Amino acid sequence: MAIAIRAEGLAKSFNGTAAVRNLDLEVKPGELLALLGPSGSGKTTFLRLVAGLESPTAGRILFDNEDATILSVRDRRVGFVFQHYALFRHLNVAENIAYGLRVRPRATRPADAEIRRRVADLLELVQLAGLGKRFPTQLSGGQRQRVALARALAVEPRVLLLDEPFGALDAKVRRDLRRWLREIHDRTGHTTLFVTHDQEEALELADRVAIFNLGNVEQVGTPDEILDHPATAFVAGFVGEAVRLPVNAAGSSLQIGPHQLRLSCGNVTGPAELFVRPRDLALANDPQPAIPARVLAVRRTGPARRAELALADGLPPVEMELPAGHAARKGDILPVTLVNLRLFASR
Amino acid sequence: MSDAAHNDWAPRTTPRRTQWFLKPSALPGFGITFGFAVTYLSLIVLIPLAVLVARASELGLDGIWQVATTPRVLAALQVSFFISVAAALVNALFGTIVAWVLVHYEFPGKRLLDAAVDLPFALPTAVAGIALAALYATNGWIGALFAPWDIKIAFTPLGILVALIFIGLPFVVRTVQPVLQDLDREVEEASATLGATRTQTVVRVVLPALTPALLTGVALAFARAVGEYGSVIFIAGNMPFVSEIAPLLIVTKLEEFDYAGAAAIATVMLGISFVTLLAINALQAFSRRRFGHA
Numbered sequence: 001m002a003i004a005i006r007a008e009g010l011a012k013s014f015n016g017t018a019a020v021r022n023l024d025l026e027v028k029p030g031e032l033l034a035l036l037g038p039s040g041s042g043k044t045t046f047l048r049l050v051a052g053l054e055s056p057t058a059g060r061i062l063f064d065n066e067d068a069t070i071l072s073v074r075d076r077r078v079g080f081v082f083q084h085y086a087l088f089r090h091l092n093v094a095e096n097i098a099y100g101l102r103v104r105p106r107a108t109r110p111a112d113a114e115i116r117r118r119v120a121d122l123l124e125l126v127q128l129a130g131l132g133k134r135f136p137t138q139l140s141g142g143q144r145q146r147v148a149l150a151r152a153l154a155v156e157p158r159v160l161l162l163d164e165p166f167g168a169l170d171a172k173v174r175r176d177l178r179r180w181l182r183e184i185h186d187r188t189g190h191t192t193l194f195v196t197h198d199q200e201e202a203l204e205l206a207d208r209v210a211i212f213n214l215g216n217v218e219q220v221g222t223p224d225e226i227l228d229h230p231a232t233a234f235v236a237g238f239v240g241e242a243v244r245l246p247v248n249a250a251g252s253s254l255q256i257g258p259h260q261l262r263l264s265c266g267n268v269t270g271p272a273e274l275f276v277r278p279r280d281l282a283l284a285n286d287p288q289p290a291i292p293a294r295v296l297a298v299r300r301t302g303p304a305r306r307a308e309l310a311l312a313d314g315l316p317p318v319e320m321e322l323p324a325g326h327a328a329r330k331g332d333i334l335p336v337t338l339v340n341l342r343l344f345a346s347r
Numbered sequence: 348m349s350d351a352a353h354n355d356w357a358p359r360t361t362p363r364r365t366q367w368f369l370k371p372s373a374l375p376g377f378g379i380t381f382g383f384a385v386t387y388l389s390l391i392v393l394i395p396l397a398v399l400v401a402r403a404s405e406l407g408l409d410g411i412w413q414v415a416t417t418p419r420v421l422a423a424l425q426v427s428f429f430i431s432v433a434a435a436l437v438n439a440l441f442g443t444i445v446a447w448v449l450v451h452y453e454f455p456g457k458r459l460l461d462a463a464v465d466l467p468f469a470l471p472t473a474v475a476g477i478a479l480a481a482l483y484a485t486n487g488w489i490g491a492l493f494a495p496w497d498i499k500i501a502f503t504p505l506g507i508l509v510a511l512i513f514i515g516l517p518f519v520v521r522t523v524q525p526v527l528q529d530l531d532r533e534v535e536e537a538s539a540t541l542g543a544t545r546t547q548t549v550v551r552v553v554l555p556a557l558t559p560a561l562l563t564g565v566a567l568a569f570a571r572a573v574g575e576y577g578s579v580i581f582i583a584g585n586m587p588f589v590s591e592i593a594p595l596l597i598v599t600k601l602e603e604f605d606y607a608g609a610a611a612i613a614t615v616m617l618g619i620s621f622v623t624l625l626a627i628n629a630l631q632a633f634s635r636r637r638f639g640h641a
Contacts, residue, residue, distance in 0.1 A: 053536050073539040080540040086533035090555040100541035103551070148537075155541055 003065065004029040004191040005050060005159060010059035012045055019045040021215040023059070027159075027193065032185050033220075034202035035195045037212030038238070043195045046212070047161050050193065052076045063158055079152030079190070083164040085144045087136040093147050094119050094132035100155035122150040125184065142173040149181075153188065162194035166201065174198075178205050199239050203227065211235050233344035236275040242342070243318045245274045245311070249343060257312025261338065262289040268345050275342040278306055281320035282339045290335035293320075295328050309336065396617065403610035414611040419587050420596060424612075427593040428619060430504060431572035434511035435565045441512075442519025442568075443561060449520070450527045464521070467514045472577030479510055480582040502584030507592065510578045515568030522564035523557055530556055558634045566627040573620055 005027040012020040020042040027033050035043040048054045050061055052073040060069040068076055088096050097119045101110055110118070123129045126146040136144055145165055152160060165181070166174040182205055185192055196202050202209050203223040211218045211226065211234070219231040230236035237244050248255040249265035249272045256274070265272075284290035293309040296317055300306075305322045320336060322328055403411055414420060449461055467475065483490045483501040490500055500506050530553065538548040576594040583590040593616055600609035 051540055053540070073536075074542045074544065076540075077542070078540055080537065082533045082537060084531070084533060086531060086537040088534065088538075088552055088555075099538070099543075099551075103538075103541065103543040103547045151537075151541065 002029050003027070004031075004063070005193075006062040006065070007046070007050070008060050008062070010046070010049060010061065011057045012042075012049055012054060013057050018215050020049065020056075023216055025210060025217055025220065027191060028208075029191055030189045031207045032182070032192045032194070032205065034206035034209045035193060035212055036199055036202040036209050036239075037197065039197060041212040042215035043212040044163055045215075047163055047193060047195050050159070051078045051080050051161050053080070077155065077158045079149075079155060079157030079160045081145070081148045081152050081160070081162040081165050083167045085136070085141075085148045085168075087144055087147060087151070089136055091135075092132065093128065093134050093136070093139070094123070096136070096147055097122050097132075097150045097154050099151060118154060122154055125153070125187075126150045127180075140173075141169050142177055145169065145177065149184070153190070157190065160190040160192040162192065164195055164197070166198075167196075174201070181205065203239070211238060213238070230275075230342060233273050233275070233347070236342045236344065237273075240277045241319070242275040242277050243316055245276060245315055245318070246346070247272050247274045247343070249345075254338075254343075256291060257315050259291045259312060261291060263338065263341065265341075265343060268343050271346040273344050273346055275344075276318045276338075277340075277342075278319040278321045280338060280340040280342070281309070281318065281336050283323065283326075284335040284337040288337050290337050292333050293336045295330055295332045295334060297330060298322070298328055307334070309334070311336075399610055399617070400614055402607060403614040405607045406611055410607070411611040411614060414608050415615045419591075420593070420612055420615075422588045423591045423593040423596045424615065424619070426504060426507065426589075426591060427573060427616070428623075430507050430592075431511055431569050434508055434515050434572050435569035437508075437512050438515045438519045438568045439561060439565045442516055442564060443523050443557070445516070446520045446523040446527055450524060464517050466517075468517050472514065472575065473581065475513060476510060476578030476581030479513060479578065480506070483509055483582065501582050502590070504583075504590050506582040506584065507579050507590060510582050511572040511575060514575055514578060515572050518567035518571060519561070519564035522560045522567065526557055526560040527553075559631055562627055562631040562634060566624055566631070569627070570620065570624060573616065 003026050005025075007023055007025045010020055010023040010025075011018065023042075023046065025046075035046065037043045045054060049056055052068070052071060056069065060067055062068060063076070088099065091099065098115050101115050101118065104110075119132065120129070123132055126149060128143060128146055128150070131139070131143070136147065139147065149162075149165075166177055169177065178201055194206075203226070206223065208220060208222055209226050210220045213234045219226060219235045221229075221231075226235065227240055230239065233244075236242055245256060249268045249270065251269065252262065252264055254261045254263060254265055254274070291311055293311050296308040296310055298305060298307050305324075305326075306319045307322050307328050308317050308319055310317050328334060406414065415424075445464065449457065449464075480501050481487050483506060485491065485494045485499060485501070487501070493500060498505075500509060534552055534556075535548050538552045539545075543551065574594065576592075576598070579592055580595055583592065583595075585591050585595055593612060597609045597612050600606075600612065
């Protein structure tokens with residue numbers, strides 16, 4: 001399997017504070033990889049290390065098995081898209097897009113007519129045909145970000161790096177641009193890394209997702225793998241609105257507060273953490289092992305109804321999706337069971 | 348918005364007859380603030396200037412022309428304006444470099460250097476003139492360095508240039524510095540990722556963003572230099588036709604009780620300064636539009 005970008009033992013610290021520590025990551029050619037994590041988890045620093053905007057304290061970065069660590073920013077041929085666009089305000093849209101071609105040394109610079117043709121093509125690609133003469137201040141946020149993307153694509157980058165590209169836009173525009181970015185990616189096939197703290201965005205858009213925590217990668221996998229088989233307690237807690245419950249595992253039964261639930265705990269024993277998402281709980285039918293849960297509130301979230309449940313005193317409340325037409329009310333006691341088990345031994 | 352819609356909404360106190368020059372504004376208090384601004388400006392600026400012109404007009408247009416075109420006055424005006432322009436341009440270059448260093452690098456004594464930039468504002472100009480004259484005289488510390496090449500600085504037009512650079516420096520630094528500070532680092536990084544060299548980034552991205560502020564600084568430095576008197580007379584040598592500035596000539600006329608003649612030279616200076624500043628302002632407005640600061 002070919003590798004487009006490989007990070008080996010990459011580390012970066014700022015004034016003694018480690019932002020990225022001993023990080024290994026492989027990016028496949030042509031894939032769209034999302035870097036997801038809480039703020040301060042090192043994902044943006046990693047992206048800037050790949051771009052060459054920061055130099056690593058240790059480790060190296062390979063592009064196509066060739067050491068890129070020694071290359072300067074301008075020799076790496078990356079397309080970088082910034083959260084706040086970073087467009088050149090004194091240049092119009094067409095001049096912004098042409099910038100990367102115009103600054104090339106004379107020997108490799110395309111002819112004027114060729115540059116104009118490429119700019120026109122890119123304007124078409126980002127659906128801004130006819131706006132080439134506008135200045136960035138005359139565009140909306142979504143349009144500006146599309147100009148930034150066209151400008152990055154103009155230099156035919158080996159890899160496209162996007163730093164929270166939709167972070168400064170409102171929800172509706174974000175959703176539209178997300179689909180549109182996926183289409184552009186499918187059409188142009190650039191290896192793309194994009195940083196986001198919005199898990200919905202990452203899980204919907206990316207081929208694979210790398211979950212960042214404390215300067216390292218916790219798990220890399222497809223959205224399905226990340227959601228269904230979280231590799232670590234952090235991943236289980238970070239994705240999919242999970243609630244963390246302290247429990248006690250004993251082989252064939254699980255103790256949640258005062259309740260014992262008969263089920264196989266796999267190879268986890270002793271104090272453990274259970275991660276519960278709204279879909280992991282269900283109403284129990286009679287023969288199934290069940291916990292009596294008290295309904296604290298019933299809420300409407302989008303198309304579904306959810307009940308907020310107290311499994312036991314002292315435990316944080318969990319949410320459960322209710323079947324359509326179920327008449328649960330505040331104060332009811334419902335028998336609930338676990339459909340999915342996400343259990344990690346306490347560290 | 349239609350006029351009718353506006354009238355429904357406008358406060359009743361807005362006099363109807365002011366509407367031909369007053370654009371509708373949601374901010375109340377136009378009457379009192381505008382009145383104050385005009386009164387204040389009149390007392391401090393407009394009336395004194397009007398008196399100046401009135402005084403000069405005692406000579407009539409012919410008279411002013413005659414005073415202004417005597418060879419000695421022409422020479423002095425030339426010295427004043429050419430050296431002021433030169434000083435402003437020198438400051439544009441070196442003031443920008445000083446601002447660049449103060450914004451981009453950390454070094455011991457940076458705060459001190461930053462504070463020192465303001466000294467020309469604070470120092471009595473006569474003190475500055477005497478200090479500069481002493482330093483740049485052929486037997487002074489700096490003047491002695493140039494003496495072997497037979498370059499005399501103090502008591503020549505070069506001395507005037509040094510004094511005008513000195514007093515103009517803070518204007519350029521203080522107008523460019525905040526803009527440089529606010530300049531988005533990401534824009535420079537974007538330029539680098541697109542393959543630009545550092546020089547290309549500075550020339551194509553940073554300088555265009557600085558242009559409007561730089562023009563403001565140059566205009567201020569120029570205006571200050573044209574009117575400078577205190578420091579220049581100590582270092583200039585004040586030789587008629589060579590190193591005599593127009594403000595000195597005005598003072599000379601005053602000492603001879605030729606008030607009208609003094610006012611005539613002053614009026615000509617006023618006119619030239621006004622036209623120059625107008626030109627710089629127009630350039631600035633153009634660059635603001637061009638560089639997207641509108």
